[in-house]
Amino acid sequence: MNSRALPIAGALLLGLFGIWAGLRVHTGHAPVRLAAAGGASARAQSDPAPMVTGVDAAFDEGVPTPSKIPEQLPDFSLGDRTGKPTSVSTWRGKSLILNFWATWCAPCRREIPLLESLYAEWGDRDVEVVGIAVDYRDKVVAYADELKIAYPLLIGEQDALDVAAAFGVGTPVFPFTVFTDRRGDIVTLYLGELHKPQADLILSVVQHLDQHRMDLAQARQSIAAGLQALAPKHAG
Amino acid sequence: MKLLIRWAVFLAATLSLGAPASAKPWWMRGVESNESDFLPPDVAFRVASRVDGNVLRVRWVIADGYYLYRHKMEIKAESPDLTLSAPSFPRGTLKTDPYLGTQEIFVQQVEGTVAFSRFDAGAHPIQIKVTYQGCAEAGLCYPPLSKVLFPGAEGAATAAPGQPHPWEGVAIIGGGLAFLLAGLLLRKGRRLDLPAS
Numbered sequence: 001m002n003s004r005a006l007p008i009a010g011a012l013l014l015g016l017f018g019i020w021a022g023l024r025v026h027t028g029h030a031p032v033r034l035a036a037a038g039g040a041s042a043r044a045q046s047d048p049a050p051m052v053t054g055v056d057a058a059f060d061e062g063v064p065t066p067s068k069i070p071e072q073l074p075d076f077s078l079g080d081r082t083g084k085p086t087s088v089s090t091w092r093g094k095s096l097i098l099n100f101w102a103t104w105c106a107p108c109r110r111e112i113p114l115l116e117s118l119y120a121e122w123g124d125r126d127v128e129v130v131g132i133a134v135d136y137r138d139k140v141v142a143y144a145d146e147l148k149i150a151y152p153l154l155i156g157e158q159d160a161l162d163v164a165a166a167f168g169v170g171t172p173v174f175p176f177t178v179f180t181d182r183r184g185d186i187v188t189l190y191l192g193e194l195h196k197p198q199a200d201l202i203l204s205v206v207q208h209l210d211q212h213r214m215d216l217a218q219a220r221q222s223i224a225a226g227l228q229a230l231a232p233k234h235a236g
Numbered sequence: 237m238k239l240l241i242r243w244a245v246f247l248a249a250t251l252s253l254g255a256p257a258s259a260k261p262w263w264m265r266g267v268e269s270n271e272s273d274f275l276p277p278d279v280a281f282r283v284a285s286r287v288d289g290n291v292l293r294v295r296w297v298i299a300d301g302y303y304l305y306r307h308k309m310e311i312k313a314e315s316p317d318l319t320l321s322a323p324s325f326p327r328g329t330l331k332t333d334p335y336l337g338t339q340e341i342f343v344q345q346v347e348g349t350v351a352f353s354r355f356d357a358g359a360h361p362i363q364i365k366v367t368y369q370g371c372a373e374a375g376l377c378y379p380p381l382s383k384v385l386f387p388g389a390e391g392a393a394t395a396a397p398g399q400p401h402p403w404e405g406v407a408i409i410g411g412g413l414a415f416l417l418a419g420l421l422l423r424k425g426r427r428l429d430l431p432a433s
Contacts, residue, residue, distance in 0.1 A: 069267040107375035109335035171277070172379050176269075189269040193375025224268050231273070 069168040073184040076163045078132065078154035081141055086154055094128045095206050098178040099194075100164055102135045103143050107193035108175040112147060114196055119151040122203060126182065126210070128152070134160040134172060181209045185216055188223045201226040275299055277378045281370055285387040287362065288349075292320070292387050294366055295347040301373045303331070306340035308369035311348055314384060315363035317356040323348045341370075362388040 073096065077087040088096075099115055101108035112131075119129040129151040133140040140155045156163065164172050167189065177190045179202050187206055190198065202223055209219040274280075281304060282297040294311055298304060311323040325348045328340040352362070364385050371377040 105377040106333045106336040186267045
């Protein structure tokens with residue numbers, strides 16, 4: 001073999017190692033290692049033996065949050081309050097606020113009055129609020145009746161989890177809310193409890209988008225900047 | 237020159253593989269979310285266990301601004317020869333939510349203990365499954381999480397699961413620089429002479 005090939009082959013090997021390492025860092029899917037837990041501050045002084053962490057039994061380790069949010073509203077169908085299959089295309093041509101929630105989730109319950117007010121306030125401007133409950137139907141219907149939730153609800157268990165996954169939320173954290181424009185483009189996905197200032201900001205931008213006063217990229221940028229400005233006021 | 241540019245692009249792509257998702261350049265971004273506002277569940281709630289005589293101790297370390305629900309915490313036997321008594325937890329804090337009522341929660345850190353016995357000591361490693369569920373004060377709830385723990389496996393490696401090895405960053409940069417070096421060598425007109433087949 002030519003002597004010049006050796007350093008180049010070495011460089012190639014190093015490069016491949018770099019790619020492998022980069023992929024590991026990027027995805028966070030390093031092989032599970034048994035480990036001492038929580039750092040020294042978390043360990044009592046008198047502990048005779050180190051604690052060991054475990055293997056995730058239910059979910060992939062790593063980020064629970066959106067890995068890849070689709071550009072367009074995926075087509076899906078779930079049962080309504082009566083169990084009748086209802087397609088999301090029922091509201092085609094409207095801007096959508098799709099709120100994913102569950103009855104056991106306190107922040108989900110807290111934001112329902114806000115969603116009710118958005119439904120009343122924005123309904124005549126072609127904005128539809130749709131609650132997507134990932135929960136047992138009887139529990140959802142009972143709670144919705146108790147609160148007299150007026151906006152449409154779609155309800156499911158594994159099928160609703162699949163819908164959440166279609167929005168890039170593979171590990172189901174709740175609540176999260178997807179905002180679309182009238183064309184079905186996903187404008188943003190808001191993770192966690194929605195508050196009125198954030199909702200008003202996003203909806204005003206969606207309205208600008210629907211009126212062709214800005215393009216989708218500008219709308220997303222505007223929302224990201226606006227949410228960042230609002231974040232400290234609602235942190236914690 | 238073209239070759240150099242080609243190598244530079246490849247180097248950039250190689251290095252970018254190691255960058256976190258949030259550091260994506262603007263031209264690679266699609267729909268964005270506020271995901272960085274919240275911690276992944278394994279960071280928000282770290283769980284570990286150990287054997288202490290005839291008792292298993294399971295400890296959760298909870299990040300600031302996060303909490304676990306007392307009534308959602310479970311410790312169950314997984315290995316066939318293991319029998320556990322009912323787990324015991326310290327008193328938590330009462331949290332009242334107008335929409336969910338009053339719940340007992342744990343913040344910062346909690347240790348559950350459970351007495352155990354084994355029919356066939358030593359034949360199987362002690363294996364338990366813990367389940368827990370919690371939320372962020374900022375308004376996000378995680379689903380019930382389950383983990384299999386091996387409390388008897390003390391003395392294993394010390395890096396936390398899912399954490400990249402500290403040398404990986406060096407490897408990325410080293411690999412990228414090596415590629416750049418190779419590109420520069422090729423640019424000088426040197427050719428890789430492969431052996432005749």
